Amino acid sequence: MKIAVTGKGGVGKTTLAGGLARLLAEEGYNVVAVDADPDANLASSLGIPEEEMEGVVPIADMKELIAERTDSKPGTFGTYFKMNPKVDDLPEALSKVHKGVRLLVMGTVKEGGGGCVCPESVMLKALLQHLLLARKDVVIMDMEAGLEHLGRGTAGAVDAMIVVIEPGMRSLQTANSIRRLAGDLKVRRVFVVLNKVQSPDEEELVRSRLDGMPYLGSISYNQNIRRADLEGTSPYDADPAFVEEIRRIKERLFQELGVEA
Numbered sequence: 001m002k003i004a005v006t007g008k009g010g011v012g013k014t015t016l017a018g019g020l021a022r023l024l025a026e027e028g029y030n031v032v033a034v035d036a037d038p039d040a041n042l043a044s045s046l047g048i049p050e051e052e053m054e055g056v057v058p059i060a061d062m063k064e065l066i067a068e069r070t071d072s073k074p075g076t077f078g079t080y081f082k083m084n085p086k087v088d089d090l091p092e093a094l095s096k097v098h099k100g101v102r103l104l105v106m107g108t109v110k111e112g113g114g115g116c117v118c119p120e121s122v123m124l125k126a127l128l129q130h131l132l133l134a135r136k137d138v139v140i141m142d143m144e145a146g147l148e149h150l151g152r153g154t155a156g157a158v159d160a161m162i163v164v165i166e167p168g169m170r171s172l173q174t175a176n177s178i179r180r181l182a183g184d185l186k187v188r189r190v191f192v193v194l195n196k197v198q199s200p201d202e203e204e205l206v207r208s209r210l211d212g213m214p215y216l217g218s219i220s221y222n223q224n225i226r227r228a229d230l231e232g233t234s235p236y237d238a239d240p241a242f243v244e245e246i247r248r249i250k251e252r253l254f255q256e257l258g259v260e261a
């Protein structure tokens with residue numbers, strides 16, 4: 001199963017992606033968590049201590065590896081290089097494993113305007129494609145707001161895109177535009193999770209405005225989640241109430257996708 005977590009800045013994408021990854025690993029799935037945010041912090045949401053991440057370089061920044069695999073010279077542009085670099089060994093070689101979750105920090109490629117085809121982007125795309133199409137693992141991707149950089153072929157392999165929203169109209173508008181984009185990219189299913197809920201009324205109000213987007217559940221506004229983030233620890237280890245909310249979201253997701261739990 002391949003899940004992409006998206007949404008506006010600061011809504012709780014990393015909190016949800018980390019929580020889901022930890023839960024599914026605990027349930028015995030082989031989980032690969034992909035940090036595809038340039039400002040990578042999925043590690044701390046998974047509970048990986050900062051010391052352990054010291055020296056971890058995002059794959060997009062591994063110049064020598066990219067040069068070797070794509071047969072290019074570092075920093076070159078527009079010259080010949082391989083479009084199908086070998087990547088199948090990389091998830092094992094370059095990941096950190098914590099509590100059963102294999103974390104890959106992808107980084108991002110700053111594209112110069114209209115979709116650059118450079119060795120870095122070819123590498124990342126090949127690796128994502130490998131993870132999404134060739135592997136049986138559960139893959140959970142913590143994305144930036146968009147899915148554009150996945151490309152059409154790859155986005156179609158995502159079983160579920162979860163849009164995280166906060167109570168508020170702006171967040172709902174974002175969810176709608178992400179849904180349209182996902183439709184264009186042929187993502188199969190798009191779901192909503194409501195985060196930072198402060199009261200049942202609030203949840204009801206947002207649900208009534210979802211305009212047909214399937215709803216997986218909510219995560220309460222929770223000081224322990226904030227505190228965990230401040231301390232660089234995982235909310236999953238900090239509060240059983242959060243774990244229970246994640247479990248309900250996961251169960252609803254599996255039901256919707258017709259996966260036997």
Ligand SMILES: Nc1ncnc2c1ncn2[C@@H]1O[C@H](COP(=O)(O)OP(=O)(O)OP(=O)(O)O)[C@@H](O)[C@H]1O
Nearest residue numbers: 009010011012013014015196220221222225226229
């Ligand atoms: N349910 C919650 N209750 C309280 N605080 C929360 C909750 N969910 C997330 N937060 C806090 O909100 C902030 C943003 O959360 P998070 O990093 O998960 O969002 P994000 O969408 O990944 O952000 P970014 O767009 O920067 O990647 C963090 O400080 C986090 O601890």
Ligand SMILES: [Mg+2]
Nearest residue numbers: 013014037142
């Ligand atoms: Mg994030």
